[in-house]
Amino acid sequence: MHPSTELVHFDPAPGDPLRPTATPIYQTATFSQVDADGQGLYDYSRSGNPTRSVLQQQLARLEGGCAAFVFSSGMTALSTLTGLLEAGDHIVTGDDLYGGTYRLLDRVSRRHGLTSTAVDLTDLDAVRAALRSRTRLLLVETPTNPLQRISDLRGLAAICQAHGCLLAVDNSLLSPLLQKPLELGADLVVHSATKHLAGHSDVTAGVLAVKDPELATRLAFLQNAEGTALGPFDSWLLLRGLKTLSVRLERQQANARRVAAFLAAHQAIKRVHYPGLPGHPGAALHRSQAQGPGAVISFETGHLALSRQVVEATRLFSISVSFGNVCSFISLPCRMSHASIPATVRAERALPEDLVRLSIGIEAAEDLLADLAQALRPRSQLQPDQPRARQVANNYL
Ligand SMILES: *Cc1c(COP(=O)(O)O)cnc(C)c1O
Secondary structure (H helix, E strand, O other): OOHHHHHHOOOOOOOOOOOOOOOOOOOOOEOOOOOOOOOOOOOEOOOOOHHHHHHHHHHHHHHOOOEEEEEOOHHHHHHHHHOOOOOOOEEEEEOOOOHHHHHHHHHHHHHHOOEEEEEOOOOHHHHHHHOOOOEEEEEEEOOOOOOOOOOOHHHHHHHHHHHOOEEEEEOOOOOOOOOOHHHHOOOEEEEEOOOOOOOOOOOOOEEEEEOOHHHHHHHHHHHHHHOOEOOHHHHHHHHHHHOOHHHHHHHHHHHHHHHHHHHHHOOOOOEEEOOOOOOOOOHHHHHHHOOOOOOEEEEEOOOHHHHHHHHHHOOOOEEOOOOOOOOOEEEOOOOOOOOOOOHHHHHHOOOOOOOEEEEOOOOOHHHHHHHHHHHOOOHHHOOOOHHHHHHHHHHHO
16 A cells, blocks of 8 residues: 555544544543453553554554554654663764754663764764674664765664674654664664654654564563653644645655755855755665655855845745644754754764755745745845844734
8 A cells, every 4th residue: 555545544433333533532541351350451641542552553554563652752752762782881873963852862772881983874884883792783864964965774783683783764854754764774763853844833743663573572661661751642743733734745745856956056155055956975875775855955155154145034934843844834943952062072973053954844835936036035135124124923823
């Protein structure tokens, strides 16, 4: 079955004699048991809840895994992932990485005895060189966020298999509709479901999907032992958002292709990072492992002041961290989503301070292009009252 069909065709309420066509919100913490031995499908919502179960099964199916687990945020999913390791273990990860993941590994996991090394994951030799005897996990984002670098997932899976460590792929930027890491050899898929999967910026949630039943048992244990699962109402919101993932993403990606082409041809833009552009160094590799370039674009203007101007002068793009929403977002990663990476580390990793990130929504492409064109005009041509106009527009929204 095509994923677009899978997204809307599933049993919304297994075992419910009323046969609802949408999943009910089982907003209950406890379930009565049929006898004193505690017999019953569910007992306590930390351990299991029917709304969450439908969502988890749906996510496992979409990622091609044996099981999936939903958490209160993407960070909780990542933190649970590190819970699979023991003190003294080592993690290899990328040097262009979501800021919150960097912070988790650097300031939380480290205190629990886990060490990590960040390398350029586009270079398989660098990855091999970073492995140690206690390396138990390779954590990858491809495309990376925000620089959109592409890593060879099949190549990384082979390295992990030879070394006997787990390969986890943070697939937030693409979703299973565009990339299925488990089919390419990964052991786990991580999502910030806050992004594309939910799609409406109305819920924070995270996902771990796995291929191996033994790993699934360990994650189910951690989800229950640590009490990190997503609540019934948020599970329902995510399930509802997920149904329209394919129509949202198709439109967002079609818009993103047009925006990327527009930016690449614009004289005020120094460099555009988007794997859908023919000049992107990882474009061919990306096509070999993914079904599309997604809806996130980043670009450099060469001048922090100009980048700031663009961010503040757009009217339709809201100045927001995050991506994957139906409305377009614009941000300066070094000041916003990636500010938790110290400036010295950002400089070492060549993360340009003038980098602007766009998350493209489902608006009409012409409106987005017109908005970017006016925001990129030399400052003297901008309306003097524009920042205020923007303020009003945002307050109104
Ligand atoms: C947002 C994000 C996260 C963290 O997810 P939250 O839902 O915000 O906790 C992790 N990885 C990537 C790639 C992200 O973009």
